[in-house]
Amino acid sequence: MRLTQFSDFALRILMYAAMREGRLITIEETAALYDISRAHLMKVTNQLTRHGFLRSVRGRSGGLMLARAPAQIGLGDVIRATEPDFAMVECSSPDGRCLLTPRCRLKGIVGEALAAFLAVFDRHSLADLILRPEDFGLAPAA
């Protein structure tokens, strides 16, 4: 069982933006920081912008910043916005074709487990993940 790399990157991009709060971050510096391809990173930032976690500032000295305070960015909401699905078992999908689906109790147990998983993320916000510049290998804040 894994979260997608997409969600992993999303959380790390938000952590970097949170550390830089009040300043714009760029795709280039974030890609270099995490050693992620620029193209992949842009897909993630686009999704984060679309869901109102990041705000894009256009122009020559443009970049990205958090669209809300870190405490207003729930980690459960981020994951729900970045995971393509939570179709844990065949019967979770609308096109699932397991013959047991109508009577099976597994779907309910899986749903309960998934809710417990997300509830933990819902108890945390980006504010719980704030690090210092040194943790990113950068010079300490002045």
Next chain:
Amino acid sequence: MRLTQFSDFALRILMYAAMREGRLITIEETAALYDISRAHLMKVTNQLTRHGFLRSVRGRSGGLMLARAPAQIGLGDVIRATEPDFAMVECSSPDGRCLLTPRCRLKGIVGEALAAFLAVFDRHSLADLILRPEDFGLAPAA
């Protein structure tokens, strides 16, 4: 986020064996029932046998049966035996190379969420998933 198809099949094979308790099931009938390839099914049953959930009876009229009573087969134990890993994020893996790992609190939150997920499965056993022959599209038990 998904469980592997391997775990999904494992649970369904055990459900079928539980319904047939006291009789041997065969790879052939189980593959046909769920419309799964015989080769893939054998990988799953081998893993379930290796972990003591199924018992293999050799010979011409051989087959597979539950190695323990359904109530003694915890669903959390099954998933732990069938999922290749629970490396939810980069830093979950021993070879993860995220530069934030030493100070990051995300790993702890992910670990807590995963524990909550597995705890739900641990509260249930195969006995909670027993169905009737009709639910498998088979003739009712005499």
